[in-house]
Amino acid sequence: MEDKDKKDWSNFIKNLNNLHDKDSQLPFENKNINLVKKIDLHGFSLEKANKIVENFINKNFDLGCNKLIIITGKGSRSKIHEDPYRSEKMSVLRYSVPEYIKGNNNLLNKIYKITEATQKDGGDGAFYVYLKKKIIK
DSSP: OOOHHHHHHHHHHHTGGGSSGGGGOOTOOTTTTTTTEEEOOOOOHHHHHHHHHHHHHHEEEEEHEEHHHHEEEOTTOOOOOOOOOOOOEEEEEEEEHHHHHHOHHHHTTTEEEEEEEGGGGGGEEEEEEOOOOOOOO
């Protein structure tokens, strides 16, 4: 029986092209589910950046995307450092954009989690937003 099993397995792996891909026939296939979308906010004011991020999250949630990379930069070239009357950490996009998202319940309802980006995606100057699946009623 062991030789027959080996022969059957050998025949099986030689003919993988004949296998039916059951996932390709799903009626509600969402081709965007594994897409990673990225946006770069360098050069935008805080107000403009927050509006862009809000639209970006809403649009990609509606498209069914599940991971976003938001690049804010590290704030090292921000002119905010020159004004002693303004909070450095809350005016630089790096800190303010995630706080804006966390303070917006409409956006939070669409988000599974927010994490720091890896070095290859921007490190300290970027973060990930993982979106929930859109429930179709």
